[in-house]
Amino acid sequence: MTQNLKSSDISVGQTLPERPIPVTSSLVTCAALATRDFEKVHHDKAFAQASGMPxxxxxxxxxxxxxxxxLRDWVGNDAVxxxxxxxxxxxxxxGTTMTMSGEVKSVDGNTVEVEVVGQNDKWGMHVKALATLELAS
Amino acid sequence: MTTEDIAALEAQIYAYVGRECGSSTAPDPVNKPMIRHWCEVMGNTNPNHLDEAAASAGKRAELVAPATMLFVWNQTGYAVASTGRPKDPQVELIDLLDAHGYNGIVATDTTQEYFRELRLDDVISQRTVIDNISERKTTGLGEGYFYETVTEFSDQNGEPVGRQTFKVLKFRPAKKDQA
Structure with missing residues (x-):
């Protein structure tokens, strides 16, 4: 089980281990359905291509x-x-890979802000996120 | 488009600010199967989402849904693919901009706030409004307008549980071949 990080374990500028995620048709489509997103661009290749995407x-x-x-795998199961x-x-x-990386931006008591970047190896920055987490005290 | 055409279009689109679109109550309460199906694909192994006994024995003392499932509970479902999204003011706004050549669309920013974790049997309602529409902007993709929706989420007791903002750029695709 992942250990729950405490604020004393975390400092500004600390980085998270990188995680490469292979982007496959299966991941794109099955995850769209798991989020109940039935937009055709996420499961119908011909439709996506007609909209100008490869x-x-x-x-x-x-x-x-x-x-x-x-973030959950880094911070532990109890943070909110x-x-x-x-x-x-x-x-x-x-057919591409998105590599996730993260860096702690602030620590204030049990509140931690972490920036996460998902970098696609072919297309560039896919997502840049800022998460606010409350650590388990 | 002439200056007059643009003024006429803008008068039409700005009338959409404040309009409600997509108000609904989730067809299913927060439940273990939907959470498990989501966790399988997302690679989320937190027992607080997956194992009711372990979650009950843990710090939360109950099973909760992953935070970013907030918007999942009220999704429209397969009708989006089979018959298309039902018309609402947001769809009308998009259609209006499409009809004037602003047919490109890209989501640019979204923020979710979680006021509390969602637990089993919560019934989530959401209400979305078109909160603001920018002035005409020149972007790397072409000229266009940013519009932002705000969605408020509440539980079966009417208590707020979360909030989402979602910003979209509707643009007239730049003609790169003529540059």
């Missing part, structure tokens, strides 16, 4: 969910998410 692409709720899972701000960039298209 293939189906990841939906935003999945980018948020992968960010949550990435208070806020997640997401800036969206390049699409996540099958």
């Amino acid at each position: 293939d189906v692409y990841m939906n935003i709720l999945t980018s948020q969910g992968l960010t949550e899972s990435y 998410f208070r806020k997640l701000s997401v800036r969206l960039g390049a699409p996540n298209i099958p």
Whole structure:
């Protein structure tokens, strides 16, 4: 089980271990459905191509969910998410890899802000997020 | 578009500020199967989301949903693919901008705030309004307008549980081949 981080374990500028995530058709489509997002651009390649994209692409709720899972594995099971701000960039298209990285931006008592970047190896920055987490005391 | 055309269009689109779109109550309460299906794909193994006995014995003393599932509970479902989104003011706004050549669309920013964690059997309602529309902007993708929706989430007792802002750029795609 992941250990729950305490504020004394965390300092500004601390980085999280990187996590490469292969972006596959299966991930894009199955995650879209798990988030109940039935927009055709996430499961119908021909439709996505007609809209000018090379293939189906990841939906935003999945980018948020992968960010949550990435942070959860670092911070431990008991911390509570208070806020997640997401800036969206390049699409996540099958056949690429998104590498997630993170850096602690602030620590105030049990409240920690962490910036997470999901960098797509072909298309550039997919997502840049700032999460506010409340540590288990 | 002439200056007069733009003024006429802007008068139409700014009338959408404050309009409500997409108010609903979730068809299913917060439940273990939907949480598990989501966790499988997202690689989330937190027992506080997946194992009711472990969660009950833990710090929370109950199972909770992952935070970023906030918007999942009220999704429209398969109708989006089979018959299209039902018309609402946001869809009308998009159609209006499409009809004037601003047919590009990209989401740019979204923020979710979580006032409390959602627990099993919570029934989530949400209400979305078009909160603001920018002046006409020149962007890397082309000229266009940013509009932002605000969604407020509440539980079965009417208590607020979360809030989301969502910003979209509707743009007239720049003609790169003529640059």
